[in-house]
Amino acid sequence: MWLVYVCDEEEKELGRQQAPGSCPHCGGKVEAVDVEAQWKFCFLPMCFKIKRKYFCSLCSRRLVLYY
Numbered sequence: 001m002w003l004v005y006v007c008d009e010e011e012k013e014l015g016r017q018q019a020p021g022s023c024p025h026c027g028g029k030v031e032a033v034d035v036e037a038q039w040k041f042c043f044l045p046m047c048f049k050i051k052r053k054y055f056c057s058l059c060s061r062r063l064v065l066y067y
Helices: 002-006
Strands: 007-022 029-041 044-056
Touching: none
Parallel strands: none
Antiparallel strands: 007 029, 029 044
């Protein structure tokens, strides 16, 4: 239980824009969200990443991109 308070990840949304394609579940529009993730260990920043996540605008499901 103590490790939960020592390690932490913060995510902050940077921007949101419409992406090409449609949701395979409901056919809604896809949104691309840029997220800034920061890992902290004992309140010190250890890792900093910017990720792009895809969501459906109708059913709000997280969509995974396969290459």
